[in-house]
């Protein structure tokens with residue numbers, strides 16, 4: 001299976017879903033309501049926006065333009081349709097681009113949002129690339145798959161470590177990710193762990209439903225098998241890892 005087949009199958013599997021990764025609108029709204037230091041008319045970007053779960057929420061919350069960046073035209077088309085349906089299209093600017101190579105003016109963003117996407121670049125690499133885009137006092141809210149324990153080899157069952165060492169070798173503990181943020185010239189204002197039920201209700205259950213509807217090809221079957229392994233692992237070991245939302249301010 002080539003990487004291109006794999007990527008196309010992954011996109012196909014997530015087509016039509018509200019979210020392409022774990023998240024929750026109510027949880028995100030709570031984070032936004034605690035961001036009190038933003039300017040009244042913030043310049044906003046959602047990087048790795050997928051079909052726009054975050055971008056649409058940001059547009060609704062702030063009633064401001066959201067630069068919504070993703071490499072997939074499929075997801076951006078879905079975002080555009082959903083923005084129209086929600087009467088938010090005037091606030092959404094879909095941009096098909098590599099979020100690691102944005103040539104935007106320095107200090108041009110006040111709020112950078114990125115959910116479930118930074119790992120494509122690696123958390124630290126993503127923060128280092130995105131840091132110049134942020135204005136003085138700018139805020140980045142970035143979710144990252146994180147270990148919930150400090151001593152991973154001692155505390156975490158071996159099968160969970162083995163799986164994630166292969167799937168995401170640079171996955172860090174929350175303390176490691178805080179250190180990565182500091183090294184990238186950010187202060188960590190707060191962190192929030194996405195509740196377990198959000199994984200199931202908003203992501204894995206719709207994804208399982210989609211698996212039953214989708215036309216099976218060898219590439220799709222491969223991606224389904226991988227996803228099932230990931231889901232089974234989460235069922236057993238979600239006490240040990242999950243998505244942490246890091247609320248960061250530029251130093």
Ligand SMILES: C[S@@+](CC[C@H](N)C(=O)[O-])C[C@H]1O[C@@H](n2cnc3c(N)ncnc32)[C@H](O)[C@@H]1O
Pocket residue numbers: 018019020021022023047048049050051052053054069070071072075097098099100114115116117120
């Ligand atoms: C797990 S999905 C999360 C999508 C969305 N933020 C959400 O929470 O529903 C990760 C997204 O990152 C996008 N992506 C991956 N690498 C990218 C890159 N280098 N530049 C832009 N988007 C990228 C994928 O197409 C996908 O939509």
